[in-house]
Amino acid sequence: MTSVTTPDGLPDGLPDYLCPTDGTRVASDSLDWSCPTCRGPLDLDFSPTPAPLDALSGRHVNSLWRYAECLPLPAPAISLGEGRTPLVELAGTVSAKLDFLMPTLSFKDRGAVVLAALARRLGPDRVIADSSGNAGTAVAAYCARAQLPCTVYVPARTSPKKLEQIGAHGARLEVVDGDREATARAARAAADDPGTFYASHVHNPYFLHGTKTYVHELWEDLGGRLPDALVVPVGNGTLLLGAALAVRELRAAGLIERTPELYAVQSAAVAPLAAAWRAGADDLLAETPMAPTFAEGIAIPRPPRARQILQAVRESGGAFLTVTEDQITAAQLDLAARGLYVESTGVACWAAVRDGTLGERTTVVPLCGAGAKTGLATG
Incomplete structure (x- = not known):
């Protein structure tokens, strides 16, 4: 195991890593990127308590560091003002969070x-x-x-x-x-x-603790509640797993009474998790057919956190949804006609729900990346 000393020479004060598979603990200052025993992804030994809504109302920090209690390290000097993206109505009970309006034009x-x-x-x-x-x-x-x-x-x-x-x-x-x-x-x-x-x-689980602020923002913007359904594009599952983390934190703190259903969206061309879900499996199947897709950002054949993703969706009462290339193209053009130019991966969730798949559930979809990154999904 490789470890380092912080530049100021002080104890790092960071939480240890924990392997969700075998319980191996890894020191907080380690540069190990996976469990040294099973080589799987690591989680953090970190269970924060979110601030209540009235405490947030007086804060002037307009970035994801607004939720400092829930983040595993202090606010850095390198922030570019990321987070706090708008929530806008799309149609009926469906709203979109405009995460393509980030400094680098994506939720990442x-x-x-x-x-x-x-x-x-x-x-x-x-x-x-x-x-x-x-x-x-x-x-x-x-x-x-x-x-x-x-x-x-x-x-x-x-x-x-x-x-x-x-x-x-x-x-x-x-x-x-x-x-x-x-x-x-x-x-x-x-x-x-x-x-x-x-x-x-x-x-690296620190990434998930960054993406979970997507849900903390929704909770604040909706006045201390969450929608009936959170629909999330899933390749490696970093936004979905972050969302599940935030929901658990808010529920454990008594800040929400009801948890939303998580719906994971994959391209039908590359859908290993959806295939495992349909088969009732706890992990990926041995083989799943793959084909080219416009949704390059979620075209992940074997996501390392597959078991965690499947478990999170099951525990929420949600499901997996898949979209075709034609649906992706139509959804991208439809959003553009509404004034929102989003990359082909980022429209997958709207493609999955725009026909009323989830009925009258209040639903939020993320628009994850700007259209300028990829152009139109055609040809």
Whole structure:
């Protein structure tokens, strides 16, 4: 296990990591990116108590650090004002949270700022990440803000606009021949080098504690309640698992009486979790057919936190939904006609519910990435 000393020489005061599979505990100052026993993703030994609604009303911080009690490290100096995105009505009982209005134009800023703050505190020699685009862009931007050297591994088919954005932030690009899974393998191999901080939005639980602020914001903006249904796009499941964390925190603190159902949306072309769900399985099936999809951000063949994702959806009383390429294209054009230009992955949830699938349930969908990142889903 590799550990580091914080730049100021003080005890880091951070929670330890815990393996959800075998209970292995990992020191808070470790640069290990997975459980040393089973090599699975880690969670945090961290159970915060959210501030009540009246305590938030007097706060002037207009970023996700508004919810400081619920975050596993102090507010950093590297914040770009991420979070606090608008909630707007779409149609009927469905509203959208405009998370594409983030500094790097995607919801991944919520987790990236927390990872960069942690990396800056630990002081590694370099930071690496792997991504289909948005997470890598966010990590590159926040590492630039934190003055940390950063390398981002991306699949060869990544959108040129996303590659341009990552490079503009000063990150080194490692383009991997192969799919998203091959890219992750290349990054994980590099992550084992001494002095390397793996800013993995999948394996590092700090990212999930950033994405959970999506739900804390909804709860505040809705006056201390949550909608009947939260519909979330799922590839690696970082937004869904963050949402589940926030719901548990709010419920444990007695700040909500009823928990929302979680609906996970996948592209029908790459839907390993939906297939496992339909089969009643607790983990991924041995093989699931895959095909090209416009929803590149959720085209993940074997998400490492699959068991946790399936469990979170089941416990909420929700389900998995899948959308076709035609539905994605139609939803993107429909949102554009409503004044919202969203990337093809980011429209998946609207594609899943715009035909009234969830009936009269009050529903919120995230619009996760700006359309300028990928263009229209055509051809």
